[in-house]
Amino acid sequence: MVAKVIDGKAFAADVRARVAAHVARLKEEKGIVPGLAVVLVGEDPASQVYVRNKHASTIEVGMASFEHRLPAGTGEAELLALIDRLNGDPAVHGILVQLPLPGHLNSELVINRIDPAKDVDGFHISNVGLLGTGQKSMVPCTPLGCLMMLRDHHGTLAGLNAVVVGRSNIVGKPMAQLLLGDSCTVTIAHSRTKDLAAVCRGADILVAAVGRPEMITGEMVKPGATVIDVGINRIERDGKAKLVGDVHYESAAAVAGAITPVPGGVGPMTIACLLANTLTACCRANGLAEPEGLTA
Numbered sequence: 001m002v003a004k005v006i007d008g009k010a011f012a013a014d015v016r017a018r019v020a021a022h023v024a025r026l027k028e029e030k031g032i033v034p035g036l037a038v039v040l041v042g043e044d045p046a047s048q049v050y051v052r053n054k055h056a057s058t059i060e061v062g063m064a065s066f067e068h069r070l071p072a073g074t075g076e077a078e079l080l081a082l083i084d085r086l087n088g089d090p091a092v093h094g095i096l097v098q099l100p101l102p103g104h105l106n107s108e109l110v111i112n113r114i115d116p117a118k119d120v121d122g123f124h125i126s127n128v129g130l131l132g133t134g135q136k137s138m139v140p141c142t143p144l145g146c147l148m149m150l151r152d153h154h155g156t157l158a159g160l161n162a163v164v165v166g167r168s169n170i171v172g173k174p175m176a177q178l179l180l181g182d183s184c185t186v187t188i189a190h191s192r193t194k195d196l197a198a199v200c201r202g203a204d205i206l207v208a209a210v211g212r213p214e215m216i217t218g219e220m221v222k223p224g225a226t227v228i229d230v231g232i233n234r235i236e237r238d239g240k241a242k243l244v245g246d247v248h249y250e251s252a253a254a255v256a257g258a259i260t261p262v263p264g265g266v267g268p269m270t271i272a273c274l275l276a277n278t279l280t281a282c283c284r285a286n287g288l289a290e291p292e293g294l295t296a
């Protein structure tokens with residue numbers, strides 16, 4: 001079998017177009033402009049690229065973008081004061097603090113200072129708890145993007161066996177919660193899992209969020225399974241810089257029924273979902289109907 005390629009780039013363009021249409025209506029009918037504030041501490045090159053892309057996409061869909069670039073040595077009190085200001089700013093509906101933060105800053109403390117209603121990353125402890133108990137919350141962008149692509153491909157996910165490799169708070173755990181919410185039978189695998197290959201081969205839906213280049217190979221994939229590759233790894237091959245996922249694409253695509261590529265898969269969906277979450281937060285803040293098909 002040769003896998004169908006799930007085109008995350010095209011899917012994300014469609015999500016952004018739907019967000020843009022809703023934003024235009026909000027502006028025209030209510031005079032409201034959704035606003036996203038992104039906070040970057042330090043000069044990590046990868047983070048700078050992401051923040052630039054987020055800014056461009058935010059402007060492109062008609063939202064207001066507020067960028068706050070702080071020096072690497074910024075103190076905790078100063079960062080918390082900025083978050084307090086953004087929490088109180090009515091033009092800001094979404095706040096994202098780019099991770100990872102420099103080592104001297106306590107990211108839990110910082111994230112939990114964000115008003116949960118403006119926490120468009122869905123990392124605040126209140127949103128984590130709401131998601132875990134099946135209540136309305138802000139849903140983390142990367143898992144939300146994966147869920148959208150899976151629903152689109154499968155129609156319903158009920159009863160499917162899902163294996164999530166990785167148990168981080170930002171990808172693996174919320175991904176597992178969303179799949180459970182859609183009635184999958186969910187297994188979470190991690191570095192201490194015994195016989196990972198056998199566990200993965202039981203999956204109708206296999207989500208790889210490990211951070212190890214090309215670790216999931218074709219022999220770990222059940223024939224016909226849907227493979228979602230969250231990994232973003234910069235490697236050097238034949239003297240050239242290259243972006244690869246956590247899945248060995250060639251061997252996995254030869255067995256899978258469908259697969260997301262890297263680049264052009266989950267990554268673009270993450271940014272599109274960030275914009276969708278900002279719109280959702282703005283609608284909630286103004287007591288307006290939420291956009292359809294853009295939330296979990």
Ligand SMILES: NC(=O)C1=CN([C@@H]2O[C@H](COP(=O)(O)OP(=O)(O)OC[C@H]3O[C@@H](n4cnc5c(N)ncnc54)[C@H](OP(=O)(O)O)[C@@H]3O)[C@@H](O)[C@H]2O)C=CC1
Pocket residue numbers: 142165166167168169170171172189190191192193196209210211212230231232233246266267270
């Ligand atoms: N496309 C996108 O938008 C995004 C992509 N990413 C990418 O996704 C990947 C994962 O990110 P993140 O969740 O933050 O990573 P973390 O490093 O926080 O978590 C990695 C997880 O993988 C598990 N793991 C590590 N090695 C193995 C192994 N050999 N076998 C099984 N499990 C293993 C770890 O297990 P244990 O807990 O036991 O240590 C851990 O739970 C990275 O490549 C990252 O760049 C991340 C965010 C967004």
Ligand SMILES: Nc1nc(=O)c2c([nH]1)NC[C@@H]1CN(c3ccc(C(=O)N[C@@H](CCC(=O)O)C(=O)O)cc3)C=[N+]21
Pocket residue numbers: 049050096097098099100121141142232243262263264265266267268270271
């Ligand atoms: N608070 C916070 N929220 C995040 O959501 C967050 C974060 N911190 N820190 C870093 C990770 C990583 N992340 C990505 C976003 C887009 C692409 C993306 O667009 N990738 C393109 C390629 C881009 C390239 O070429 O580098 C693609 O896969 O096609 C990738 C990764 C969000 N993250």
